[in-house]
Amino acid sequence: MKNATLGAAAARPAERREPFTTISGRPIAPLYTPADIPSLDYQRDLGDPGEFPYTRGIHASGYSGKLWTMRQFAGFGTPEETNERYQQLLAAGGTGLSVAFDLPTLMGRDPDHPLSLGEVGKCGVSVASLADMEMLFSGIDLGAITSSMTINSPAAMIFAMYLVVAEKQGASWQTLSGTIQNDILKEFIAQKEYIYPPRPSMRVIADVFAFCAAQVPKWNTISVSGYHIREAGATAAQELAFTLRDGVEYVQCGIDAGLDVDEFAPRISFFFNAHSDFFEEIAKYRAARRIWAHVMRDRFKAINPRSWQLRFHAQTAGVSLTAQQPYNNVVRTALQALAPVLAGAQSLHTNSLDEAFALPTAEAATLALRTQQIIAYETGVTDVVDPFGGSYFVEKLTRDLEEEALAYFDTIDRMGGMVEAIERGYPQKEIAESAYTYQKAVEKREKIVVGVNAYVADAEAPIPLLYIDQSAGETQLTRLAEMKARRDGSAVRRSLDRLKEGALGAANTMPLLLDAVRAYATVGEMCDALRDVWGEYEEIPVI
Amino acid sequence: MAHKTRVIIAKPGLDGHDRGARVIARALRDAGMEVIYTGLRQTPEQIVSAALQEDADVIGLSILSGAHMHVCPRIMTLLEAEGLRDVLVVVGGIIPDVDIPKLNEIGVRGIFLPGTTMQDVVDFIKENAPSRLETA
Numbered sequence: 313m314k315n316a317t318l319g320a321a322a323a324r325p326a327e328r329r330e331p332f333t334t335i336s337g338r339p340i341a342p343l344y345t346p347a348d349i350p351s352l353d354y355q356r357d358l359g360d361p362g363e364f365p366y367t368r369g370i371h372a373s374g375y376s377g378k379l380w381t382m383r384q385f386a387g388f389g390t391p392e393e394t395n396e397r398y399q400q401l402l403a404a405g406g407t408g409l410s411v412a413f414d415l416p417t418l419m420g421r422d423p424d425h426p427l428s429l430g431e432v433g434k435c436g437v438s439v440a441s442l443a444d445m446e447m448l449f450s451g452i453d454l455g456a457i458t459s460s461m462t463i464n465s466p467a468a469m470i471f472a473m474y475l476v477v478a479e480k481q482g483a484s485w486q487t488l489s490g491t492i493q494n495d496i497l498k499e500f501i502a503q504k505e506y507i508y509p510p511r512p513s514m515r516v517i518a519d520v521f522a523f524c525a526a527q528v529p530k531w532n533t534i535s536v537s538g539y540h541i542r543e544a545g546a547t548a549a550q551e552l553a554f555t556l557r558d559g560v561e562y563v564q565c566g567i568d569a570g571l572d573v574d575e576f577a578p579r580i581s582f583f584f585n586a587h588s589d590f591f592e593e594i595a596k597y598r599a600a601r602r603i604w605a606h607v608m609r610d611r612f613k614a615i616n617p618r619s620w621q622l623r624f625h626a627q628t629a630g631v632s633l634t635a636q637q638p639y640n641n642v643v644r645t646a647l648q649a650l651a652p653v654l655a656g657a658q659s660l661h662t663n664s665l666d667e668a669f670a671l672p673t674a675e676a677a678t679l680a681l682r683t684q685q686i687i688a689y690e691t692g693v694t695d696v697v698d699p700f701g702g703s704y705f706v707e708k709l710t711r712d713l714e715e716e717a718l719a720y721f722d723t724i725d726r727m728g729g730m731v732e733a734i735e736r737g738y739p740q741k742e743i744a745e746s747a748y749t750y751q752k753a754v755e756k757r758e759k760i761v762v763g764v765n766a767y768v769a770d771a772e773a774p775i776p777l778l779y780i781d782q783s784a785g786e787t788q789l790t791r792l793a794e795m796k797a798r799r800d801g802s803a804v805r806r807s808l809d810r811l812k813e814g815a816l817g818a819a820n821t822m823p824l825l826l827d828a829v830r831a832y833a834t835v836g837e838m839c840d841a842l843r844d845v846w847g848e849y850e851e852i853p854v855i
Numbered sequence: 856m857a858h859k860t861r862v863i864i865a866k867p868g869l870d871g872h873d874r875g876a877r878v879i880a881r882a883l884r885d886a887g888m889e890v891i892y893t894g895l896r897q898t899p900e901q902i903v904s905a906a907l908q909e910d911a912d913v914i915g916l917s918i919l920s921g922a923h924m925h926v927c928p929r930i931m932t933l934l935e936a937e938g939l940r941d942v943l944v945v946v947g948g949i950i951p952d953v954d955i956p957k958l959n960e961i962g963v964r965g966i967f968l969p970g971t972t973m974q975d976v977v978d979f980i981k982e983n984a985p986s987r988l989e990t991a
Contacts, residue, residue: 504871853894
């Protein structure tokens with residue numbers, strides 16, 4: 313009986329070549345049976361949704377009570393331009409904001425710094441001071457929405473600005489909710505938007521944990537991110553392993569700073585890629601929840617179940633978008649978005665069809681949001697929790713990914729932790745190797761990318777694109793100069809001096825940053841003050 | 856004996872997304888070229904100085920952030936000033952169509968857009984790098 317089924321499934325069209333592998337190069341059998349998961353124990357390994365180890369989800373009722381948050385990452389040009397896009401996204405049914413900052417802001421440089429030339433407002437919105445932040449959220453009630461801010465090295469500075477805007481609007485910090493990415497380890501590993509060396513960078517993160525535990529208790533203090541690790545070329549298992557091991561490092565860092573684990577761990581959230589290999593992605597999210605639950609309960613002895621529960625945001629894979637036949641990207645994105653929905657994501661961003669070329673037009677961004685709404689309201693996939701639970705294939709993949717990730721944990725633990733592993737270039741080299749292996753597979757047509765190495769079209773009509781000219785940069789330069797002329801320069805200097813003193817000692821930097829922000833110190837000035845104390849990190853380039 | 860082509864791979868600007876730069880660097884090295892990867896956030900001055908010091912035949916720039924119209928003209932001017940006008944300059948990344956003729960005009964010879972194969976880049980450099988004999 314089993315052989316007959318296997319024979320039927322194995323008879324594939326002649327043009328398909330074995331062995332079959334996932335996009336990460338994982339070998340896949342033609343059929344999975346109970347023999348693939350002999351030791352699977354329902355209570356121990358899966359549990360009902362809402363129960364330890366949360367493999368099947370963190371909420372007993374899945375999406376039947378509340379859908380995921382449809383949070384579209386957006387930001388470009390001046391704060392006014394981005395504010396207008398936010399108003400459109402909220403009017404179109406978006407349920408949370410997600411701020412994309414430009415490269416100068418991400419790197420802690422003001423628009424008037426020489427390195428900012430040509431970059432102001434290009435890849436995101438330019439925010440140099442509290443004045444820009446006030447404009448960015450003008451007319452948006454911060455007490456009523458949640459905001460996610462993709463900011464890492466200057467996360468504490470930008471967060472301080474958000475808190476002061478909320479304070480000015482009269483919104484209470486006690487109920488304010490949202491997320492700062494604040495994940496510096498993956499910057500060293502993958503995205504490379506770092507400023508300070510790893511150790512002082514980790515200290516600021518611990519400062520944010522401690523500050524929020526006391527004053528902004530509903531804020532997600534960190535979004536431990538695999539997205540960028542995957543985009544840099546990691547396999548699914550590497551994304552899973554390095555992200556969760558980064559999470560371990562942050563928890564340890566909070567504990568080392570004297571915090572009780574259950575005081576800050578419930579506010580840690582995660583951010584994963586939603587790549588093209590459908591089942592591997594579903595298994596990845598499920599494995600992530602199971603690993604985290606065990607890590608938090610067994611390794612860190614957390615006793616609050618909220619510390620055990622891995623909450624995550626997902627974004628479809630930017631790296632999979634093609635410049636060729638760009639409308640194909642709508643289909644890719646829709647299929648990619650299904651995986652995190654079927655695996656119980658808490659929030660989701662869907663990419664726009666034009667993002668292989670530029671930041672999205674308003675029309676493309678709306679279509680991306682509609683993709684989520686169609687999944688949510690028309691497909692019925694939201695009605696059942698963890699519909700793939702118990703699938704021989706998905707459970708086997710979930711276990712394999714878990715085991716592979718835990719093997720990486722052992723290697724990194726033996727190196728002394730993630731900071732040490734990063735300093736030795738270990739995750740960086742692993743990822744670079746995977747990126748090169750994948751690219752070679754594409755060029756040998758072992759992996760097919762429709763429109764790129766198969767079904768190629770000769771001539772293609774151009775699509776409309778968002779073009780960001782130099783005017784945003786010019787506006788921001790003028791505005792910065794005017795703001796600097798208006799503010800009390802001696803108050804700024806005093807606040808920056810106090811920040812440096814605090815950074816030299818052991819003071820929590822958050823209250824010092826809040827004071828500097830209230831005095832309208834710029835992102836560049838605050839980051840420079842800390843550069844003076846901590847220096848800058850430089851990567852040893854390896855290929 | 857044929858001279859081994861010497862290539863500088865550089866990432867100018869503030870962007871840190873270096874997957875493309877690293878993959879191309881590996882591919883060129885595997886194709887038998889001498890590759891020097893400068894690392895991140897290099898100014899045009901640093902890139903041209905590296906080309907001078909390393910006696911480079913080729914400069915490959917990876918730019919995704921939209922800063923190409925600021926970075927490339929500056930590099931071409933500096934190369935000219937240093938007497939390095941024979942160095943082949945190529946750019947890979949996200950370059951809007953409207954900017955391609957402008958880059959060609961200032962002397963950027965190869966522009967590689969998303970979807971380009973590593974083999975295409977290797978072939979282009981092999982065909983277009985300045986030829987010279989081993990002087991040793």
